[in-house]
Amino acid sequence: MQPIDVTELTTDPYGTYARLREAGPVHRITGPGGAPAWLVTRYDDVRRALADPRLSLDRRHALPGNYSGFALPPALDANLLNMDPPDHTRVRRLVAKAFTPGRVDKLRAPVRKLADELLDAVEPEGRADLLAVYAGPLPITVICDLLGVPQEDRRDFRTWTDALITPDRERPHLMKEAVVGMMRFYTGLIDSKRAAPGDDLLSDLIAVQEDGDALSDDELTSLAFLILFAGYENTVHLIANAVLALLDHPELLRELRTNPDGLAAAVEELNRWDGPSPLAIRRFPLEDVEIGGVRIPAGETVLLSLASANRDPGHFADPDRLDLGRDRSGHLALGHGIHYCLGAPLARMETETALAALLERFEHLELDVPRADLRWRPAIRARGLISLPVRWSSTRRTGF
Numbered sequence: 001m002q003p004i005d006v007t008e009l010t011t012d013p014y015g016t017y018a019r020l021r022e023a024g025p026v027h028r029i030t031g032p033g034g035a036p037a038w039l040v041t042r043y044d045d046v047r048r049a050l051a052d053p054r055l056s057l058d059r060r061h062a063l064p065g066n067y068s069g070f071a072l073p074p075a076l077d078a079n080l081l082n083m084d085p086p087d088h089t090r091v092r093r094l095v096a097k098a099f100t101p102g103r104v105d106k107l108r109a110p111v112r113k114l115a116d117e118l119l120d121a122v123e124p125e126g127r128a129d130l131l132a133v134y135a136g137p138l139p140i141t142v143i144c145d146l147l148g149v150p151q152e153d154r155r156d157f158r159t160w161t162d163a164l165i166t167p168d169r170e171r172p173h174l175m176k177e178a179v180v181g182m183m184r185f186y187t188g189l190i191d192s193k194r195a196a197p198g199d200d201l202l203s204d205l206i207a208v209q210e211d212g213d214a215l216s217d218d219e220l221t222s223l224a225f226l227i228l229f230a231g232y233e234n235t236v237h238l239i240a241n242a243v244l245a246l247l248d249h250p251e252l253l254r255e256l257r258t259n260p261d262g263l264a265a266a267v268e269e270l271n272r273w274d275g276p277s278p279l280a281i282r283r284f285p286l287e288d289v290e291i292g293g294v295r296i297p298a299g300e301t302v303l304l305s306l307a308s309a310n311r312d313p314g315h316f317a318d319p320d321r322l323d324l325g326r327d328r329s330g331h332l333a334l335g336h337g338i339h340y341c342l343g344a345p346l347a348r349m350e351t352e353t354a355l356a357a358l359l360e361r362f363e364h365l366e367l368d369v370p371r372a373d374l375r376w377r378p379a380i381r382a383r384g385l386i387s388l389p390v391r392w393s394s395t396r397r398t399g400f
């Protein structure tokens with residue numbers, strides 16, 4: 001098996017995945033950090049592996065040298081994406097009691113208000129980098145609202161978040177400072193919510209109880225971190241990727257304008273077609289396993305390509321076509337099995353709301369740079385634009 005060059009996965013992900021899928025179900029790759037991994041490309045294998053209890057998310061099951069990911073302090077390791085049952089089952093059950101569809105519904109009107117305010121601020125300019133002024137600020141504000149981060153702390157919170165999400169490799173101390181700053185901040189926030197609970201998710205997570213069981217302080221801090229990590233960047237890029245996809249397919253944009261009720265279904269298809277999370281969290285087999293006929297030794301890193309699975313012609317007819325009316329049930333953009341995205345209802349609601357506010361506001365929206373000038377982030381773990389310059393005519397629409 002030839003090692004493959006991962007840079008191709010960042011410059012032409014779908015073309016590269018198509019070639020890999022055809023060449024074989026599982027490939028040996030060297031990740032950007034230099035650690036070796038097995039990359040799984042076909043829908044059936046990826047779906048099965050996502051739900052396979054023999055594939056652990058707990059990095060303590062990694063063989064030495066097989067994992068070169070970012071090491072969080074021990075207090076932050078108690079997070080759902082680094083846990084297997086029974087710990088995962090216990091924490092997820094407690095979290096699900098607090099992070100309910102009702103809480104997401106309550107956020108719908110504030111998210112719409114926020115989207116409108118962000119657009120009010122830039123509308124007179126006639127043009128902007130939509131990523132910087134809209135797709136970025138919206139989800140971080142929603143996460144602050146969700147967790148109950150006080151207004152006066154939000155500037156620090158954003159500085160740490162930016163340092164954590166887009167690490168400056170030249171200045172690694174910034175990342176360390178951000179982790180320490182954020183941890184201290186969350187510890188203080190948990191203490192103050194415990195003393196004076198508010199109407200927010202963190203207060204609910206502190207209060208949640210089941211048969212005398214509750215979340216520990218480490219679990220609460222890890223969860224707050226995870227919600228930020230898992231929820232922020234993905235949502236930013238789903239919104240921006242979706243806008244770009246619609247600008248690239250004006251006929252679909254028109255179709256959506258005439259049928260706004262199709263927006264929820266459109267968000268699912270946009271997530272399948274060019275979602276922000278091309279790979280699932282790395283997994284480590286607890287024993288030797290066979291995937292697609294390839295034997296993978298215990299403890300080696302397994303990467304499941306959600307992006308490749310979602311474009312597999314063995315599961316989706318004409319998979320490279322963005323088709324808002326297709327049956328896209330079973331797409332894997334939000335995972336599958338026990339780790340299925342906990343924030344899925346929120347991600348959907350935010351993306352739907354962001355698109356609705358944008359399309360209602362601007363009858364005419366177009367790219368403000370040649371299409372070929374758009375740049376994607378050079379990462380195989382995240383599919384997202386570096387910027388999305390657009391311009392608009394500010395004719396307000398009365399409907400959608």
Ligand code: HEM
Pocket residue numbers: 050080081092226227230231232234235238275276277279280281282306332333334335336338339340341342343344346347
């Ligand atoms: C478009 C946006 C999003 C995408 C594409 C996405 C994708 C995913 C995927 C693929 C997984 C499963 C990972 C795996 O099994 O390896 C996952 C898990 C998770 N997501 Fe999301 N996510 C999004 C938004 C959010 C939001 C907004 C939140 C919270 C506010 C969130 C919180 C989580 C959490 C806590 C988990 C871990 C669940 C568990 O391990 O039980 N996500 N997400």
